[in-house]
Amino acid sequence: MDLAFTKEEQAFREEVRSFFRDNVPPDTRRKLVEGRHLSKDEMVTWWRILNKKGWGVSHWPKQYGGTGWTSVQHYIFNEELQSYPAPQPLAFGVSMVGPVIYTFGNEEQKKQYLPRIANVDDWWCQGFSEPGSGSDLASLKTKAERKGDKWIINGQKTWTTLAQHADMIFCLCRTDNNAKKQMGISFIVFSMKSKGVTVRPIQTIDGGIEVNEVFFDDVEVPIENLIGEENKGWDYAKFLLGNERTGIARVGVSKERLRRIRDLASKVESAGKPIIQDAAFRDKLAACEIELKALELTQLRVVADEGKHGKGKPNPASSVLKIKGSDIQQTTTELLMEVIGPFAAPYDVHGDDGSNEAMDWTAQIAPSYFNNRKVSIYGGSNEIQRNIIAKAVLGL
Amino acid sequence: MDFDLNEEQRLLKDSIDGLLTDSYDFERRKTYMKEKGGWSKAVWGKLAEQGLLGLPFAEADGGFGGGGVETMIVMEALGKALVLEPYLATVVIGGGFLRHAGSDAQKAAHVPGIVDGSKTLAFAQLEKNSRYDLFDVTTTAKKKGDGWVIDGEKFVVLNGENADTLIVTARTKGDRRDKSGIGVFLVPTDAKGVTKKSYPTQDGLHAADITFTGVEVGADAALGNPDDSLALIERVVDEARIALCAEAVGLMDESLKTTVEYLKTRKQFGVAIGSFQSLQHRASDMFVAAEQARSMSMFATMAGDFEDAKERSNAIAAAKVQIGKSLKFVGQQAIQLHGGIGMTMEAKIGHYFKRLTMIENSFGDTDYHLRRVADGGGLV
Numbered sequence: 113m114d115l116a117f118t119k120e121e122q123a124f125r126e127e128v129r130s131f132f133r134d135n136v137p138p139d140t141r142r143k144l145v146e147g148r149h150l151s152k153d154e155m156v157t158w159w160r161i162l163n164k165k166g167w168g169v170s171h172w173p174k175q176y177g178g179t180g181w182t183s184v185q186h187y188i189f190n191e192e193l194q195s196y197p198a199p200q201p202l203a204f205g206v207s208m209v210g211p212v213i214y215t216f217g218n219e220e221q222k223k224q225y226l227p228r229i230a231n232v233d234d235w236w237c238q239g240f241s242e243p244g245s246g247s248d249l250a251s252l253k254t255k256a257e258r259k260g261d262k263w264i265i266n267g268q269k270t271w272t273t274l275a276q277h278a279d280m281i282f283c284l285c286r287t288d289n290n291a292k293k294q295m296g297i298s299f300i301v302f303s304m305k306s307k308g309v310t311v312r313p314i315q316t317i318d319g320g321i322e323v324n325e326v327f328f329d330d331v332e333v334p335i336e337n338l339i340g341e342e343n344k345g346w347d348y349a350k351f352l353l354g355n356e357r358t359g360i361a362r363v364g365v366s367k368e369r370l371r372r373i374r375d376l377a378s379k380v381e382s383a384g385k386p387i388i389q390d391a392a393f394r395d396k397l398a399a400c401e402i403e404l405k406a407l408e409l410t411q412l413r414v415v416a417d418e419g420k421h422g423k424g425k426p427n428p429a430s431s432v433l434k435i436k437g438s439d440i441q442q443t444t445t446e447l448l449m450e451v452i453g454p455f456a457a458p459y460d461v462h463g464d465d466g467s468n469e470a471m472d473w474t475a476q477i478a479p480s481y482f483n484n485r486k487v488s489i490y491g492g493s494n495e496i497q498r499n500i501i502a503k504a505v506l507g508l
Numbered sequence: 509m510d511f512d513l514n515e516e517q518r519l520l521k522d523s524i525d526g527l528l529t530d531s532y533d534f535e536r537r538k539t540y541m542k543e544k545g546g547w548s549k550a551v552w553g554k555l556a557e558q559g560l561l562g563l564p565f566a567e568a569d570g571g572f573g574g575g576g577v578e579t580m581i582v583m584e585a586l587g588k589a590l591v592l593e594p595y596l597a598t599v600v601i602g603g604g605f606l607r608h609a610g611s612d613a614q615k616a617a618h619v620p621g622i623v624d625g626s627k628t629l630a631f632a633q634l635e636k637n638s639r640y641d642l643f644d645v646t647t648t649a650k651k652k653g654d655g656w657v658i659d660g661e662k663f664v665v666l667n668g669e670n671a672d673t674l675i676v677t678a679r680t681k682g683d684r685r686d687k688s689g690i691g692v693f694l695v696p697t698d699a700k701g702v703t704k705k706s707y708p709t710q711d712g713l714h715a716a717d718i719t720f721t722g723v724e725v726g727a728d729a730a731l732g733n734p735d736d737s738l739a740l741i742e743r744v745v746d747e748a749r750i751a752l753c754a755e756a757v758g759l760m761d762e763s764l765k766t767t768v769e770y771l772k773t774r775k776q777f778g779v780a781i782g783s784f785q786s787l788q789h790r791a792s793d794m795f796v797a798a799e800q801a802r803s804m805s806m807f808a809t810m811a812g813d814f815e816d817a818k819e820r821s822n823a824i825a826a827a828k829v830q831i832g833k834s835l836k837f838v839g840q841q842a843i844q845l846h847g848g849i850g851m852t853m854e855a856k857i858g859h860y861f862k863r864l865t866m867i868e869n870s871f872g873d874t875d876y877h878l879r880r881v882a883d884g885g886g887l888v
Contacts, residue, residue: 115807399878491538497792498789498793503789
């Protein structure tokens with residue numbers, strides 16, 4: 113047992129950190145620190161910088177542009193990226209559809225899609241959830257019917273994150289109505305520019321627009337856009353969801369936010385002195401930091417285990433990471449609310465024009481608190497994660 | 509970055525788990541509890557035979573040169589089996605003082621008896637009003653000739669009833685809460701002027717309140733610098749905290765396992781109660797709490813070797829906070845999920861709950877350590 117990073121790993125951390133320092137556009141970083149939404153341009157610009165460096169799809173196999181890093185190196189990279197902070201790679205392309213394509217796709221599909229995912233020439237979105245299929249994903253109804261050399265797609269997806277920017281969608285569609293619900297699903301990709309695709313934004317309680325409804329009305333898709341085998345889509349979806357197992361804890365994000373809380377709490381006054389000097393507040397902050405340290409180590413245990421024994425099957429420990437990781441993210445946003453106090457109330461009256469530097473940092477704190485309620489809901493709600501632990505770990 | 513045990517450590521784990529499986533079930537524990545002092549000499553002898561009592565001592569001193577990970581393995585196993593024997597008091601704490609501050613002569617006088625199981629120790633530190641502050645000491649050690657005269661009262665001295673030698677914190681200089689002027693002394697339990705009031709503790713162990721009245725000890729009684737040993741005390745108590753974290757992890761593992769077995773076998777409304785989602789979720793939360801505790805126990809074990817005392821104690825305090833939170837949740841929910849049977853002295857789960865609860869109140873509780881971390885500038 114040795115929980116220290118090796119000299120090489122520490123050097124790697126330095127290398128990554130200094131690359132971020134030199135290359136992340138300062139305004140992009142500031143917006144992330146303040147919890148603001150980035151424009152499509154800002155995100156794509158950064159991802160292309162990352163891709164140019166060869167780190168855009170770091171965890172892919174080397175032959176498709178990956179880095180060949182160890183599990184620990186990936187962990188360090190992600191932590192540094194999240195805590196700098198810089199925008200994380202677009203998960204829908206890089207972590208989700210990319211691995212499905214290089215694992216189950218044919219050579220033609222690999223050649224066609226993978227380089228464009230890496231460089232974000234195509235912005236991908238995820239067509240999984242439907243109005244009637246949240247946690248019970250396999251009950252989905254969107255239909256793909258085969259007609260000659262085309263799929264005809266009809267139905268509706270929802271909670272489609274950043275679909276307003278998307279060029280491509282990967283979609284779970286029902287291709288066999290008679291099979292058991294998991295068995296009749298196929299994994300089909302197509303252009304969001306196709307005729308019959310309509311995107312309707314959903315405004316969330318923070319006022320932002322991240323998610324959308326997407327409607328398919330007789331959308332024609334070439335037959336070769338099926339990934340893998342027909343009616344095996346559920347397997348690919350499970351593969352996809354189990355693939356991103358440790359990033360979900362978002363330890364780096366919480367670390368960055370805790371640093372910010374410390375910083376703000378040393379400036380904002382309560383009872384005539386900085387709120388950081390209030391013992392009760394400080395206890396709460398320390399309690400959150402300790403939870404995060406425990407989570408970081410739990411995550412490293414999973415990372416080290418993967419490094420040693422390979423990835424293999426989805427590890428139920430990822431449910432622990434999801435539950436605690438979302439708890440802690442939510443706690444950090446609560447602590448920010450506590451720091452800001454009555455100035456949580458004003459809606460973003462100043463905008464982001466830099467006209468009121470003293471107040472700009474306050475604008476996104478309440479929205480970020482509201483927005484972060486999502487983290488215990490998405491990606492398999494925390495209740496679903498508890499079901500998984502009960503079943504897969506405890507055998508209940 | 510490596511969380512696995514090496515080959516030797518795995519063997520150690522197998523051997524102690526095997527020993528305790530053979531000699532330590534809940535029924536036998538009840539008979540051990542009735543022996544004089546409240547634990548089994550025979551089991552203690554077996555621990556000695558397997559070399560576990562000499563584990564942390566240097567080979568030159570007759571030990572096996574084990575480190576923090578080895579102690580963690582042993583404490584986890586002792587927790588899992590709810591062991592009564594005074595490993596913490598004798599090997600971890602008593603042994604810790606001897607390892608860190610014992611002169612060659614002191615080690616020669618005490619280590620062999622620990623290693624072969626013939627002698628046990630106890631740590632007489634807690635005072636009426638000291639609570640968790642290790643520097644809050646009113647017991648005095650006054651110089652007399654080459655030696656000292658010790659006067660004062662110590663409370664809840666675990667294994668105080670049985671120990672051959674007491675390790676006593678006493679003030680040689682200064683006032684009650686001064687951080688300097690504190691010494692550590694080896695005092696034979698049968699020394700003139702030592703009186704004990706023994707009693708069982710809530711978790712089935714035994715302790716004693718001990719009064720020292722003009723107890724005379726020789727020049728060789730002081731461990732380390734008799735005028736300035738707070739750093740030594742903190743170091744050894746930190747090691748005790750690490751050991752308690754590991755013991756608590758073992759206790760939580762077994763509590764969870766026992767509870768899950770109960771959920772699978774107890775039937776109500778014609779089905780196993782483990783089929784009810786509210787109970788499944790509670791058990792899942794217990795699992796999460798236990799895993800977080802395990803991570804911090806490992807962290808604390810590694811921190812035991814940190815050179816920087818502040819960094820070390822900060823990390824260990826953080827671990828004790830996590831353990832405290834986790835053990836309270838796991839312990840309480842284990843009782844809740846057992847229902848009425850969990851309330852009975854007859855069921856083993858309640859005894860795990862009680863030991864976990866006493867660990868929370870040993871060497872600083874969650875609030876105490878949380879405040880230490882908070883005052884020390886946090887953990888990020």
